[in-house]
Amino acid sequence: MPTPASPSASASSSHRRASSDLMVRIGSADSEIKLRALRELKNQIIGNRTKKLFFLKLGAVPAVSCALAEAQAQAQADLLVQSAAALGSFACGFDAGVRAVLDSGAFSNLIALLSFPDDKVVDAGARSLRMIYQSKLAPKYDFLQEKNMEFLLSLLNSENETVTGLGASIIIHSCETVVEQKALCHAGVLKKLTSLLEGSPSQKDASLESLATIIKKNPEAASKFVSESRRALSSVIDLSKDRNPRTRLLACMCLIVIRNTSPYYLQEIGIKTKLVYLLLELLDDPGQVGEEASFAFSSLLAQKEDLQKLAFEANAIDKLHNHLQKHLLQPRRYQGILLALAELCSKLESCRSRFFYLEVLNLVADALTHEVADVRTAACICLRSVSRSIKSLSAGCFMKEMIVIPLVRLLHDPSTSVQVAALGAVSNIVVDFTTAKSTFLQCGGLKLLVQLSKSMDPILRLNALWGLRNLMFLADKTCKKGIFFELTAPSLSSLICDPEPSVQEQALALVRNLVDGCLDSIEYVFAEDGIILDAIGRQLQSTSKAEIGIQGMYVLSNIASGNEFHKEAVMHQLLLHVNNGTQAFILKFLQSNDSQLRTATIWTIINLTFPSSPGASSRVVKLRNAGIVSQIKTMVNDPCVDVKLRVRTALGQFMTIGDGST
C-alpha cells in the first residue's frame, strides 16, 4: 500500500489548478464552454460543504451571478438553469453561501426567472429562491405592501409545485408579527393554504408549516382557520395519519400550534392522547423527522400538567431513556431528547421518580461535557427540572462529583447560554437539605458564582445571585461565613443597588437568607459601617416594585427579630424619611395593593414591638408619631386573611405595651 502523503500533496495542487481553470471557463465568451463549466461547478459543490467554501473563496458566486445576468439578457434557457442551480446549491444549508449570493445581486435576477416562459427555468429559479428563504439571512419579505401580497398570492396560485413551495417558504421565513399574520389572513392566504392541504405531498408539507406560522399565538387566525371551512381542521387531523412521516410531524406541529393558541380547539382527551402517541412514534424516525419530533413533543408538554401525565402513562420517560442510550447521537437529537425530558419532569414527581429509577441521571451527566454547546445547555435545563424534586434533593442525589464537577466547570463555559442554564441547575441543586453543600464549595463553585455575580451581563448576574441565594438557604454557620467573605459587604451592597430590578430582588433575597436564623448571622449586615443595611433602606425608599419591597421587608423583619441594637437600626431605616417631606416607604407598603408586601411589612412591625423586649414601648411611641399605628388600625378588616391576622397580632402587642404615652 503506497503512503498517502506524497500523491495527495501533488493531487491537491493539481486540484487547485483545475479549479482556477474552471473559474476561467465560467467567464468564457463561448456559451458552450461556459455551460459545461457551470454544470461542472454545480456537480462539484452539490452536497459538499467543503467544496462550497472552497469555491466561495475563489469568488465563484459573483462569477456565476454574472453568468446568470448575461444569460438572462440573451434568454439562454440552458445557461439560466445551470447558473440558477449552482447559486441555489451555494445557498443550500450554508449561510456564508446565502450571504455571497445576496451580495452578488443575484436575488432580483432569480425572481425574474419566475416569469420566464420555459418551465425548467422557472423551476430552477424557484428552487434557488426557496433555498435562500430557508436561511435566516434571506431578506425579510414585506407582506404589508400591496404589490408584494399580490405577488405572493400569484406564487401560491401557481401550477408549478416548486413555485407554490417558494410561496410557502416566504411565509415561513418572513411572517413574524401579529400584523403580518392578520394581513395574510385578510388576503385570503389561509383559504389558499387550506386547499393546498389536498395537493401533492410537498404542497401538503409546505401548507402545514405555513399554516402553523400564521396561526401561532394568534387566536383570531386560529378561529378563522377552523371556522372558514369545515374541512380545514379535519384535513390537518387526517394528515397526522399520513404515510409520510414528515407530513405526520408537520400535521402534529400544526395541531399543537392551534391548541396552544386557542383554548377552544383540540382540547379533548382523545386528540391529546393521539398527539402524545404520534410524537413518541415519530421519535423513532432515524432522520430529521425524529430530531424535530422531540422539539414538537416539548412544545406539546410545555406548562401542561395534564399532557405530562398522559405522556408519563404512555411510557415517555422509558422511551426517551432508550433513545438517550443510543450510540453516536446527533447533537440536535441529543438536545431535543434532553429538552423533552426536562419538560416532562418539570412538574410531576411521578415522572422524576421514574427518571431516577431508570438512572437517566447518569446519561444526563455525560451530556454536561458534550462538545456542542446546545447539548450542554439542554443537559443543564434537564438537571434543573429534575432537581425540583425535594425528595431527591433531600436524598443528596445531586451532590455527587459526577454532577457537581462538570456543572461547576460549565459556570465558566465560553457560551453565555450554557452559563445561564448551568446557573439554573446550580441554583436548584445547592438548595440541598443535607450537609452536602460542602461538595459544591470544595470544587470551587462558590468562587465562580461570586465571580459571575459581578458579570457585565445582567442575566448572568441575576442567575448567579439566584444560585448564591439558594446556597445560602438554611446554610450552616461556616457555609454562611464562607459565602459572605467571598462576596464581601461592598459588592453585596452594590448588587442591592444594581440597575436591573430583577438583580436587586435576588440580592435582597440573598441577604434575607443570610440574616435568617441565629443572632450571629444578623451581624453581617452591620459589617463595614452597615453599608448593606443603608443600601437596603435606600432601595426600599426608591423602588416602585412590590417584589423588591417584599424581599427588602423580610430582610428588615429578620433583622428586627434580633437584639435591641438590631431593632433600633431597623427603626432608624423606617423613620429616616418620615420627617423630610417624602412619604416613608413603610406607609407606602402598608397601603400597597400587594397583600404579600403588606404581610411582610406588618411582620417587621410585630418583630419590632414584641412586648418582652425592653425598648418596645418607646418604639411604639415613635411608630405612632410617624402615623404608622393609625395606619395599621385601619387595616383590621384587610381583605387578605393573612394580613388581617398579623394586623391583629400587632394591635394586640400595642395594647399590651399600653397606650401609656397618651
Added chain:
Amino acid sequence: MSLFWIVIRQLAEIEAMATSKKVITKEEWEKKLKDVKIRKEDMNKLVMNFLVTEGYVDAAEKFRLESGTEPDIDLATITDRMAVKKAVQSGNVEDAIEKVNDLNPEILDTNPQLFFHLQQQRLIELIRNGKVEEALEFAQEELAPRGEENQSFLEELEKTVALLAFEDVSNCPVGELLDISQRLKTASEVNAAILTSQSHEKDPKLPSLLKMLIWAQNQLDEKAAYPRINDLSTAKLEDPAV
C-alpha cells in the same frame, strides 16, 4: 382404569376443538368472492403505479395507450430515473451523480446520507478497478470531510478504505462492499430519493396489497378452513384442508 378414560375424553375434546373450525368449501368461497366488486379502473391504476414505480417506461407508455390509464407522473421522468439507476448498477457513479443533479439539484444537497453513499460507491469502484492512488486521493479529498461532519460516515469510510489493506479482497471481512448487492443497494436508495422528490411514493402499492392478503389469510387460518391461495403467482385457490 379411570385415568385411562380421562385421557381418552381429553383427546376427544381436543379433536372436537380442532374440527370445530368452520369449513368453507370451494363453491361457497367462490360464491362469496363473486359478490365482491372491483373496478377495472382501480386495477389499471395499480398496474400503472407498479410500472411507473419500478421504472418500466415502455410498458407504461404502451399500457397508457391501450388502457387509457393516465400515469400520476410525467413518463419522461421515469427514463431519467432509470438512467440514474442503471448508471449506479453498472458502476458509473459519477455519471449517476451528474444525472441526479440535472434532474433536481436539491436531492443530493439535502440528503447527506445518500450523497455519502454515492461517494462511497465511487470509492468502491476505484478500488475495484485497482486505482489505488486515485482511490486514496478521492477518499481524502471528498470523503474525509464528510466523515468529520458525521461520526457514522467516518466509520463507514474506515471500513471502505480497509479494502485497500487486503491482498485478496474477495476473502476479507469487508469484502461484501465489493459485492454486486452493494451497487444494487445504492441504486435503490437513489431511486427512492428521486421518487420522493417527485412527490411519488417510493414503493409500488401492489406488493403491499399482496402482503395484506397473506396477513389476512394467516389471521383467518386460526378460525376457518377455506380455499387458500398458496402460490401468489398463479393465485390458485387450494382445496380447504380438513
